[in-house]
Amino acid sequence: MTSLSAFDSRLTDVDGVSIISSSTVFGGEGGLPLLAVENAQGKALIALQGAHLVSFVPAGGEDVFWLSPKVAFTEGKAIRGGIPLCLPWFGGHPDGKPAHGFARISQWQLAAAETVADGATRVTLVLEPSDLSQKLWGEDFRAELVVTVGSALTLDLRFEHRGRTPVAFSQAFHTYFAVDDVRQSTIGGLDGTTFINTVGGANTRHAQSGALQLAGPTDRVYVNVPAVQTITTPSRTIRIDSTTQSAVVWNPWAESAANMADIGDAWSQYLCVERGDVFDNAAELAPGASYRATMTLSVD
Numbered sequence: 453m454t455s456l457s458a459f460d461s462r463l464t465d466v467d468g469v470s471i472i473s474s475s476t477v478f479g480g481e482g483g484l485p486l487l488a489v490e491n492a493q494g495k496a497l498i499a500l501q502g503a504h505l506v507s508f509v510p511a512g513g514e515d516v517f518w519l520s521p522k523v524a525f526t527e528g529k530a531i532r533g534g535i536p537l538c539l540p541w542f543g544g545h546p547d548g549k550p551a552h553g554f555a556r557i558s559q560w561q562l563a564a565a566e567t568v569a570d571g572a573t574r575v576t577l578v579l580e581p582s583d584l585s586q587k588l589w590g591e592d593f594r595a596e597l598v599v600t601v602g603s604a605l606t607l608d609l610r611f612e613h614r615g616r617t618p619v620a621f622s623q624a625f626h627t628y629f630a631v632d633d634v635r636q637s638t639i640g641g642l643d644g645t646t647f648i649n650t651v652g653g654a655n656t657r658h659a660q661s662g663a664l665q666l667a668g669p670t671d672r673v674y675v676n677v678p679a680v681q682t683i684t685t686p687s688r689t690i691r692i693d694s695t696t697q698s699a700v701v702w703n704p705w706a707e708s709a710a711n712m713a714d715i716g717d718a719w720s721q722y723l724c725v726e727r728g729d730v731f732d733n734a735a736e737l738a739p740g741a742s743y744r745a746t747m748t749l750s751v752d
């Protein structure tokens with residue numbers, strides 16, 4: 453792993469911000485560097501690999517995220533749980549490149565950390581071209597994720613296309629929410645929208661009627677969705693507010709999860725509601741164009 457001393461201590465010289473190793477929190481050999489952020493309103497852990505939120509606990513509450521009990525913090529391997537950033541493409545790639553892009557398996561740099569006016573903490577992570585991005589993307593770019601940790605969690609993503617040719621672009625905040633039981637959770641804020649059912653590669657279009665409660669393997673891409681969705685469980689309601697246009701709802705259910713080593717029996721403890729711009733809402737970025745997306749998560 454990258455040595456922890458490699459980080460500029462001045463950047464973390466802000467109250468409640470430190471760099472720790474994942475192994476000190478989650479065990480396991482080696483581990484990856486995590487940015488630990490804590491203030492009176494809440495606390496978060498962010499892996500520098502992927503600018504990946506792995507924990508967010510509002511003060512007095514429970515973790516908003518599910519993290520696999522079998523999570524591996526391994527260099528170059530996607531972390532199962534929290535918020536993988538799918539960037540600059542979502543899902544499988546026609547040329548067999550890694551699913552969900554290279555951002556989640558790349559090392560991001562901590563660029564800034566500060567306490568903002570209301571006592572929340574803001575950290576800025578940056579991703580610039582690397583050997584991996586050159587191999588998989590081949591274009592110049594700059595990605596920045598600004599994370600604000602307070603009583604709510606806000607992610608503000610900017611992607612600047614610095615290459616010379618137009619590129620197809622999609623992205624998602626692939627959030628794994630911790631729920632008591634996925635079968636007892638309902639998702640509001642999708643009524644009347646269109647979804648593409650991608651289970652088994654079906655790709656059929658349907659209209660959503662009312663709230664959504666999962667009852668089997670689910671992999672749906674909702675397009676042109678309203679800004680806000682809610683997840684209601686027996687113990688809490690989580691609010692998702694985003695500028696993005698799509699929402700992907702995914703849980704593989706027992707049989708498929710059994711074939712995924714880092715999910716297995718734990719499949720019923722999470723629900724993915726992933727805000728982003730994918731499928732119909734994917735973009736084409738002209739040289740010099742920028743993309744921006746924000747998402748705020750809060751618990752009622």
Ligand SMILES: O=P(O)(O)OC[C@H]1O[C@H](O)[C@H](O)[C@@H](O)[C@@H]1O
Pocket residue numbers: 530543551552626671672700701702724726
């Ligand atoms: O296993 P991963 O590459 O992290 O992908 C996990 C899941 O991500 C999204 O939700 C897709 O819609 C699913 O089809 C996919 O299985």
